[in-house]
Amino acid sequence: MNICVTGGAGYIGSFIVRRLCELEHRVTVVDDLSKGHMEAVDPRAHFIQADCGDKRAMAELLAGRRIEAVVHMAASSLVGESVTAPAKYYRNNLIASLSLLDAMAEAKVSRLVFSSSAAVYGEPERQPIAEDAATVPINPYGRTKLLFEQALPDFAAAYGLGAVCLRYFNVAGALPDGTLGEDHNPESHLIPLVFQAALGLRKSITIFGDDYPTPDGTCIRDYIHVLDLADAHVLAIEAAEAGQVAAFNLGNGDGFSVRQVIESAQRVVGRPIPTEIGPRRPGDPPVLVASSEKIASQLGWDPARGDIEMILDDAWAFHQSHPKGY
Numbered sequence: 001m002n003i004c005v006t007g008g009a010g011y012i013g014s015f016i017v018r019r020l021c022e023l024e025h026r027v028t029v030v031d032d033l034s035k036g037h038m039e040a041v042d043p044r045a046h047f048i049q050a051d052c053g054d055k056r057a058m059a060e061l062l063a064g065r066r067i068e069a070v071v072h073m074a075a076s077s078l079v080g081e082s083v084t085a086p087a088k089y090y091r092n093n094l095i096a097s098l099s100l101l102d103a104m105a106e107a108k109v110s111r112l113v114f115s116s117s118a119a120v121y122g123e124p125e126r127q128p129i130a131e132d133a134a135t136v137p138i139n140p141y142g143r144t145k146l147l148f149e150q151a152l153p154d155f156a157a158a159y160g161l162g163a164v165c166l167r168y169f170n171v172a173g174a175l176p177d178g179t180l181g182e183d184h185n186p187e188s189h190l191i192p193l194v195f196q197a198a199l200g201l202r203k204s205i206t207i208f209g210d211d212y213p214t215p216d217g218t219c220i221r222d223y224i225h226v227l228d229l230a231d232a233h234v235l236a237i238e239a240a241e242a243g244q245v246a247a248f249n250l251g252n253g254d255g256f257s258v259r260q261v262i263e264s265a266q267r268v269v270g271r272p273i274p275t276e277i278g279p280r281r282p283g284d285p286p287v288l289v290a291s292s293e294k295i296a297s298q299l300g301w302d303p304a305r306g307d308i309e310m311i312l313d314d315a316w317a318f319h320q321s322h323p324k325g326y
């Protein structure tokens, strides 16, 4: 299939591109390189540096390359930043994404896989969270993802779009050989920061709040291996059905606190990692754990690398071989 991946030079996007290339799809990556890394783009893919919110350019590109499916990953994705700079999030995640849908309609591309987020749920009462839980986001990031999801049924009805929204929990890990992994600048995610502290590249890892209503007071998250996530995208592309919109959670169903992640990382590196306690980060819910039964039962998703130590082991391989990133 001819598949366009927006944000394909980013952390998650680069793994999806790699998997699609492995399966011999013809992949076009559209990335503005504002965050992504050329080094992370699979050489088998065709790379175009462009803004996926540029409707004219995207309509031409989608038609010209006979694209049959779009995997839309390009987004701003930092919860904390979305609270202080919401305009950027509405512009990049909502306005640009709607313009991409417009371009897809014009170019008659009818399959979409959208990278959504656990942040659409806010602070649900029940864990693990199923897809029919109330969607009440508590930060602008989650709101932009939800608003875009909510527009999809209208595009499905009017233009026959078939869309699958994948609501990611906490994505982590790397290729086990350490050649592809997570590198943000500046880095803000827990696992890369923990390993930077382990490598002595930063003084310590700051735990954002130890007064949450959780057993050890730190936030609980559900970590999913980026390779398992990439597999789910392949299934989602196949499942996108014209005129239909579906949403699936992607997590492992196990919650780990920030302290537990740091303890596991210490076991993986074999030495203590300096930690300190800081204030809560605005917009962080105390607990987010997925039920992924729906994607397992409906699409046959079967994660192979769900174990937290396996996720950390692979991430450690990348950080050891790329201490300063790509």
Ligand code: UDP
Residues within 6 Å of the ligand: 079, 170, 188, 189, 190, 191, 193, 205, 206, 207, 208, 209, 219, 220, 221, 258, 281, 284
């Ligand atoms: N976190 C932390 N210290 C850090 C970075 C993150 O304690 O330096 C916490 C954060 O508050 C959240 C969890 O680690 O509870 C995962 O955060 P991350 O930014 O990795 O992913 P997010 O949950 O925002 O998608």
